[in-house]
Amino acid sequence: xxxxxxxxxxxxxxxxxxxxxxxxxxxxxxxxxxxxxxxxxxxxxxxxxxxxxxxxxxxxxxxxxxxxxxxxxxxxxxxxxxxxxxxxxxxxxxxxxxxxxxxxxxxxxxxxxxxxxxxxxxxxxxxxxxxxxxxxxxxxxxxxxxxxxxxxxxxxxxxxxxxxxxxxxxxxxxxxxxxxxxxxxxxxxxxxxxxxxxxxxxxxxxxxxxxxxxxxxxxxxxxxxxxxxxxxxxxxxxxxxxxxxxxxxxxxxxxxxxxxxxxxxxxxxxxxxxxxxxxxxxxxxxxxxxxxxxxxxxxxxxxxxxxxxxxxxxxxxxxxxxxxxxxxxxxxxxxxxxxxxxxxxxxxxxxxxxxxxx
Amino acid sequence: xxxxxxxxxxxxxxxxxxxxxxxxxxxxxxxxxxxxxxxxxxxxxxxxxxxxxxxxxxxxxxxxxxxxxxxxxxxxxxxxxxxxxxxxxxxxxxxxxxxxxxxxxxxxxxxxxxxxxxx
Numbered sequence: 142x143x144x145x146x147x148x149x150x151x152x153x154x155x156x157x158x159x160x161x162x163x164x165x166x167x168x169x170x171x172x173x174x175x176x177x178x179x180x181x182x183x184x185x186x187x188x189x190x191x192x193x194x195x196x197x198x199x200x201x202x203x204x205x206x207x208x209x210x211x212x213x214x215x216x217x218x219x220x221x222x223x224x225x226x227x228x229x230x231x232x233x234x235x236x237x238x239x240x241x242x243x244x245x246x247x248x249x250x251x252x253x254x255x256x257x258x259x260x261x262x263x264x265x266x267x268x269x270x271x272x273x274x275x276x277x278x279x280x281x282x283x284x285x286x287x288x289x290x291x292x293x294x295x296x297x298x299x300x301x302x303x304x305x306x307x308x309x310x311x312x313x314x315x316x317x318x319x320x321x322x323x324x325x326x327x328x329x330x331x332x333x334x335x336x337x338x339x340x341x342x343x344x345x346x347x348x349x350x351x352x353x354x355x356x357x358x359x360x361x362x363x364x365x366x367x368x369x370x371x372x373x374x375x376x377x378x379x380x381x382x383x384x385x386x387x388x389x390x391x392x393x394x395x396x397x398x399x400x401x402x403x404x405x406x407x408x409x410x411x412x413x414x415x416x417x418x419x420x421x422x423x424x425x426x427x428x429x430x431x432x433x434x435x436x437x438x439x440x441x442x443x444x445x446x447x448x449x450x451x452x453x454x455x456x457x458x459x460x461x462x463x464x465x466x467x468x469x470x471x472x473x474x475x476x477x478x479x480x481x482x483x484x485x486x487x488x489x490x491x492x493x494x495x496x497x498x499x
Numbered sequence: 500x501x502x503x504x505x506x507x508x509x510x511x512x513x514x515x516x517x518x519x520x521x522x523x524x525x526x527x528x529x530x531x532x533x534x535x536x537x538x539x540x541x542x543x544x545x546x547x548x549x550x551x552x553x554x555x556x557x558x559x560x561x562x563x564x565x566x567x568x569x570x571x572x573x574x575x576x577x578x579x580x581x582x583x584x585x586x587x588x589x590x591x592x593x594x595x596x597x598x599x600x601x602x603x604x605x606x607x608x609x610x611x612x613x614x615x616x617x618x
Contacts, residue, residue, distance in 0.1 A: 167538050174531045178561055179568040179596060181530070197576060199568070202596045210601060214564050218536055221556050222543030236546055239521060239555065246559050266517040274555070275520050277562040278527055285528040290535075 172211040174286055176202065179210070181284055221245045246270045521551045529557035536560070563608075570604035571596055 179199055224245035229237035243265050247255070256269040302322035305312045310327050312319060533550060536557045540547065547553065575594050 167535060170532065170535050171539075174535065175564055178530050178564045182565050182568040182572060197572065197594060199572060199575075199596045200593045203598055206596050206598045206601045209598070210564065210567065210596075213567070213605065214531075214560055215539055217563055218539040218556060218560050219543040221559065222540040222545035226543070226545045236548075237552070239517065239549075239552055242552055242555055243517075264514070266514040270559075271517060271520065274559050274562055275516075277565070278523075278558055281561075281565065283527060284530050286530055286532045290532050 168211065168215070170286075170290065171215050172207060173288075175211045175214050176207055177284065177287060179207075181282065217249065220249055224248050240265045243268050243271055246274075521555065524551050524554040524558065527554065527558070529554055529561050531557040531561055533557065567601070567604045567608065568596070570607060571600040574600040574603045 179202065181198075183198055221242065222245075225237040225241040228241040228244045229235070232241075247265075247268055247270050250270050255273065257263055257267075304320050305317070305323045305327075306319045308323045308327060310323060312321070313324070313327075533553050536553050540553065540556065572594065575596070578600070
């Protein structure tokens with residue numbers, strides 16, 4: 142039994158610790174703010190009869206004390222919030238106003254007491270608690286928080302679900318008033334999105350059926366027009382299919398360049414990836430015996446098949462390394478006698494290796 | 500009747516004073532950041548879009564903390580000084596906020612029922 146009680150107490154304390162550790166950021170800021178306030182507190186502000194005019198201030202804090210004071214301050218804020226909300230709810234309101242806050246401050250200050258607390262027929266606006274606060278703001282130096290804070294994760298504007306009236310849709314049944322929030326399914330913007338999607342689909346079909354080049358060139362303009370009509374939602378702009386259509390004219394010059402060759406080659410090499418486009422043209426050159434073509438620099442034509450691979454994976458670094466090695470070899474740095482021969486063999490092997498890898 | 504009118508005017512003035520104070524809070528920046536106060540107020544269930552009210556709570560909290568701290572400072576000052584070894588040390592009396600002074604200061608506020616849970 143006693144164990145149970147002990148565990149319960151421990152669990153409670155752990156829960157409380159978790160409560161503060163859960164939002165460590167806010168609590169850390171509260172600590173800093175409290176420390177700053179404590180730092181600014183001077184004795185001579187409240188005691189004019191001091192012999193020395195220089196004010197006495199706290200020079201340091203005990204860590205636990207600061208923690209405690211910060212938690213008390215946080216608790217104070219939360220009690221104000223709770224009490225003010227209580228008074229607002231008692232008065233039949235959802236949101237509290239200034240008088241609720243003043244009443245909450247009076248409630249919290251009733252422990253210490255304030256002037257006029259016994260007067261039952263007093264105005265809340267005349268509350269001495271507020272007067273004390275006003276006096277405090279006049280006396281204490283205005284000292285903003287030392288750091289600029291990032292945005293807090295506070296939901297400032299709680300957007301309610303839009304009503305039927307805001308959505309612009311009639312409620313499905315007559316007994317549902319217009320001012321009630323709309324059902325999750327009913328969204329007016331969805332309809333327009335669907336309509337736009339259908340229109341774009343239709344255009345796509347049209348451009349595909351036409352198949353001509355002029356049609357293809359016209360389609361992007363159409364897309365632009367349609368996106369202008371959509372206005373706003375960037376997610377409704379050109380679908381991927383149109384992008385593909387735009388890319389296809391880029392292959393045309395390649396095909397046109399091969400066009401003067403016989404038809405069978407075109408049919409063979411029509412769908413050539415860009416990277417491999419050099420060798421087929423070489424092959425074509427070889428087969429047709431055309432020494433001069435548009436690729437003039439590949440006129441020798443006797444380049445082995447590996448050159449293609451070298452073009453693909455060869456980096457600039459390797460040749461430069463080789464060059465450096467050769468220069469080192471030529472100059473004979475770090476090499477003496479038989480060592481030199483070995484190194485030479487090694488470099489040759491490296492050369493072979495690189496060629497193999499190429 | 501006359502008295503009632505007078506009191507009504509007085510109340511009107513008080514109301515104006517409160518409104519004026521709330522308006523002046525727009526230019527006053529409390530040490531406790533608005534976002535922090537708003538966060539904890541929202542956690543306690545108090546919704547309020549008005550910055551002035553949040554600042555009112557912030558200023559009230561700041562005053563509360565400052566009062567407690569000044570009380571603790573008084574206690575700290577009034578405590579008999581420890582045995583002094585040097586004369587220099589006597590002059591440089593460093594004030595440290597300790598748990599002992601804080602608990603004394605908080606005991607004065609302890610009567611408040613809603614806050615007693617955390618002391």
